[in-house]
Amino acid sequence: MHFGKNMRTYYLILIPVLVLFFAFNTFPLINGLIYSFTNSKGYGGFDWVGLRNYADLFSDSRVGNSYLFTFKLALLGTVVINVLSLVLALALNSKIKFKSSLRGLYFIPNILGALVVGYVFNYFFTYILPYLTHSTSMLADKGWAWVAVVVVCAWQAIAMNTIIYISGLQTVPEDIYEAGALDGASGWNKFRYLTFPLIMPFFTINMVLSMKNLLMVFDQIMSLTQGGPAQSTESISYLIYNNGLAGGQFGFQSANAVIFFIVIVTISVLQMRFLNSREEQL
């Protein structure tokens, strides 16, 4: 009897929460899937169009370009962020003076809002950098604007990833290095064969984290380029927001969102599989 009463409490806690979660996570997800088979503009009536939105997605050059840009950003960004934050973490973890102050200062970008940071960098790219390089603004250049987005995203993400790498480096016991030193490991070899394998789980976290965040980039686009110039920096999230809500493409962008969801899940799962298998090998 007593046991039964306990279970009742557990269910009384669980069920309302599941209802809430379903209502604002699963239900809109299903709704989005349903809208993706319609020509809804976001208001008024709509007709069923079957799979036409999906067929159109693959021939729509604007959608194609947004995927191209987002992948370009995510790939280059992930590499830049992880290389730099790994170097920074190794430096911040060595025997340096002002260690805790330096760590604290290097973390600042991560606590600031991406939108405001984007506005500040927008000014930097428009008025300061052209003066130094004697050229036009990167943001106005179709070939370079996406690099500016990478820089701003990296500026913030490096702070976060560095802290995670530092916490990884602190799990490496000192005597491993001492044993390694006896075998003559130093410099690059020490890093390659001792440190890196031991912080591999943290590498996995950081790769997945930065890739996922970059694929979903929105705030930086909003404040830096608004998708321009000539739609060269339109991220997928930005396109769904822009054309789905204001552009009368509610149904079409819902189909885009469904594909985007599948892409994100696939990439995350593949990344974790691949990196986990490497973790086990090491």
Added chain:
Amino acid sequence: MATSKVKEKFNWPVTILLLIGLVSVLFPLYMTVVIAFKSPTEMTTSIEGILSLPQTWSLDNFAKAIEVTDFWHSLLNSVLITAATIGISIVVHSLVAYAIGRNMASRKTFRFSYFYIVSGMFVPFAILMLPLVKETAQLHIDNPVGVVLLYVVFYMPMNVLLYTGYLKNIPVALEEAARVDGSTTWSTFWRIIFPLMGPMHATVAVLTALGTWNDVMTPLVIMSGNINTLPLAQLTFQTQFGTNYNLAFASYLLAMLPMLVFYLFAQKKIINGVINGAVK
């Protein structure tokens, strides 16, 4: 033997490189501060005019920015939304994690619930955005209440994962002893488990706060520009700033300030929270 000597020896070349590298972090902040304090007439077209220290440190830009962006209202909205999200998240997420964590091993329903909620982590906001705009409007919660509710749902996967992970380290024996004394599940949770989850509450608070305070997308699409949070106000009033960058930067600095001040006082807590969350 030699270790005490080694300990005192600092790696100066790396220290110096790190100090130089700090420019990349501090320069944008320096730029923000000097432009925010200057009057537009001081901003000559040359780079010296932009980056030199202001001749007088005037607060005029800030006074005007506060007026133009309706700063106090935005700040209040941000504080209320973030505080409510943190409070509700800590209570609801720890409670449901407790129910799930203690029954996962023996009951399928709870095991299924765990995977159901945690898999929500893969659902980006961009996917839910369009349907949620309709849903919240129909339910008349296209306001701060709706935003808080959505945050509680969006952060549930991560927080439930963190709390159930932490719960594994709390021995069941403690609760069983309380049960024998006639304590109910409900009161056992509040008297024993909730206080023991202290360190995880801090982590959840930090991660949820960083995410909600700086978020633009959710309030933007749900409240569609009628009600501002502090970051959102920077977007809404962008046109009002026009080419008066001094005014704009004063506003940006005001938007950054609460977090910077908070960080100054709770730096250790914040960094530890982020590490705990990421590593678990």
